[in-house]
Amino acid sequence: MLDKFQDASLGKKLIQKIIPLALAAREKLGHRPALMEVCGTHTMAIARCGIKSLLAEYLELRSGPGCPVCVTDQQDIDYMINLARLPGTVMATFGDMLRVPGSDSSLEREKARKAKVIIFYSPAEAVNYASAHPGQEVIFLGVGFETTAPSVALSMATAIELGLKNYSVFSAHKLVPPVMSALLDDLDLHIDGFILPGHVSAIIGQKAFDFIAREYRIPTIIAGFEPVDILGAIYRLLKQLSQNEIKAENGYGRLVPLEGNIKAQKLLANYFTPSTALWRGFGAVSASGLDIKDEYAFYNAKNKFALEVPAGQTPKGCKCGEVLKGKLNPPDCLLFARTCTPMQPVGPCMVSSEGACAAFYQYEFNEFKG
Amino acid sequence: MCLGIPGIVVEVNAAGHWAVVDRLGVQLKVDTRLIDEEITPGEYLMIHAGHAIGKIDLNEAEETLKLWEEIISC
Ligand code: SF4
Numbered sequence: 001m002l003d004k005f006q007d008a009s010l011g012k013k014l015i016q017k018i019i020p021l022a023l024a025a026r027e028k029l030g031h032r033p034a035l036m037e038v039c040g041t042h043t044m045a046i047a048r049c050g051i052k053s054l055l056a057e058y059l060e061l062r063s064g065p066g067c068p069v070c071v072t073d074q075q076d077i078d079y080m081i082n083l084a085r086l087p088g089t090v091m092a093t094f095g096d097m098l099r100v101p102g103s104d105s106s107l108e109r110e111k112a113r114k115a116k117v118i119i120f121y122s123p124a125e126a127v128n129y130a131s132a133h134p135g136q137e138v139i140f141l142g143v144g145f146e147t148t149a150p151s152v153a154l155s156m157a158t159a160i161e162l163g164l165k166n167y168s169v170f171s172a173h174k175l176v177p178p179v180m181s182a183l184l185d186d187l188d189l190h191i192d193g194f195i196l197p198g199h200v201s202a203i204i205g206q207k208a209f210d211f212i213a214r215e216y217r218i219p220t221i222i223a224g225f226e227p228v229d230i231l232g233a234i235y236r237l238l239k240q241l242s243q244n245e246i247k248a249e250n251g252y253g254r255l256v257p258l259e260g261n262i263k264a265q266k267l268l269a270n271y272f273t274p275s276t277a278l279w280r281g282f283g284a285v286s287a288s289g290l291d292i293k294d295e296y297a298f299y300n301a302k303n304k305f306a307l308e309v310p311a312g313q314t315p316k317g318c319k320c321g322e323v324l325k326g327k328l329n330p331p332d333c334l335l336f337a338r339t340c341t342p343m344q345p346v347g348p349c350m351v352s353s354e355g356a357c358a359a360f361y362q363y364e365f366n367e368f369k370g
Numbered sequence: 371m372c373l374g375i376p377g378i379v380v381e382v383n384a385a386g387h388w389a390v391v392d393r394l395g396v397q398l399k400v401d402t403r404l405i406d407e408e409i410t411p412g413e414y415l416m417i418h419a420g421h422a423i424g425k426i427d428l429n430e431a432e433e434t435l436k437l438w439e440e441i442i443s444c
Pocket residue numbers: 317318319320321323330333334335336337340341345346347348349350351357
């Protein structure tokens with residue numbers, strides 16, 4: 001039954017319903033409605049299904065700060081690269097981090113120079129690896145939002161249980177609601193509605209994003225990742241806009257409860273404490289990161305391997321910061337498809353499978369050229 | 371990285387905190403420590419980075435689909 005959410009004919013019919021609503025919303029707003037999908041997985045799904053170009057005449061879809069690899073600050077990337085250079089360390093990472101360019105190298109390049117970098121699907125696998133290789137210092141690169149952080153917390157729980165001395169976490173985790181506030185405080189931002197991340201919401205709960213409609217007076221909807229979910233979310237946002245309504249809706253009721261996943265929230269509160277974090281494009285955002293609590297300092301790679309890392313150099317000409325704030329579209333960057341391609345990425349938005357530049361290049365570039 | 375995949379539960383080991391889910395014929399062992407409620411075979415879970423992060427409520431899914439069917443037919 002869940003396949004129905006991928007049903008092409010249902011999708012096509014929804015598009016037919018969306019068009020008149022978009023025109024009505026345009027009438028009310030005085031401009032073509034601009035909606036932002038905050039999550040990188042939405043960006044990819046929207047590009048893959050061609051939703052953006054199909055609806056371009058009627059509404060604008062912009063990407064936000066929802067690709068965890070892309071928003072990781074250059075200084076943190078450089079820190080990870082420096083950790084990889086230390087003798088005896090093993091960088092345990094999700095695959096997307098490998099090719100992200102730091103100021104003067106990348107994990108992939110360090111790997112070619114004999115650093116040990118291993119891709120894991122889950123932090124649990126990294127702990128198992130550490131347990132089986134006591135002579136190696138395994139450092140898990142914790143990059144991700146509220147969805148990823150609980151599984152990283154569990155990996156620390158396992159390391160404690162097993163009494164491991166050779167496992168630590170470099171926490172570059174980020175929290176979505178605080179960066180949404182930072183984004184919304186920017187008076188230059190002209191977004192008429194937000195499509196909010198479904199899996200982050202499954203952890204933090206439907207009400208964690210209510211403040212956007214309540215305080216900033218912008219319609220929102222939490223959405224799943226299948227085509228019908230996304231089109232449905234667009235439909236419901238346009239419905240609000242065309243009827244002058246402002247509500248926080250949940251379009252992903254099959255997974256997202258009002259309160260979220262309490263067990264995961266408790267784990268986060270147990271192992272992490274909210275901290276000021278650096279975001280690419282945004283700079284420091286207070287209470288938007290997760291630092292490992294002092295009582296678990298032994299598992300904190302920033303403690304165990306305290307390095308002095310200077311502020312990073314963002315690649316010259318790269319507009320990722322502006323792309324992540326929804327101010328520019330990927331082709332607005334002069335490097336797009338010229339010097340920056342998925343084969344030779346200049347910025348992280350072209351590296352990550354969830355990056356806006358990669359999504360645009362892969363699925364929409366040809367149409368754009370034509 | 372943020373990718374979540376749904377899977378149907380085919381085997382549960384409550385004491386070991388894991389379950390096996392099937393996704394399009396591929397079986398996957400997943401960590402269930404983030405799920406508080408009891409998990410039973412036949413239920414759907416959303417999997418993220420090897421961990422189940424929540425149960426998928428099929429009644430709710432059906433309601434949503436019904437709503438869209440209604441909207442497109444009027
Ligand atoms: S096209 Fe490349 S250089 Fe330009 S913003 Fe995107 S990732 Fe950065």
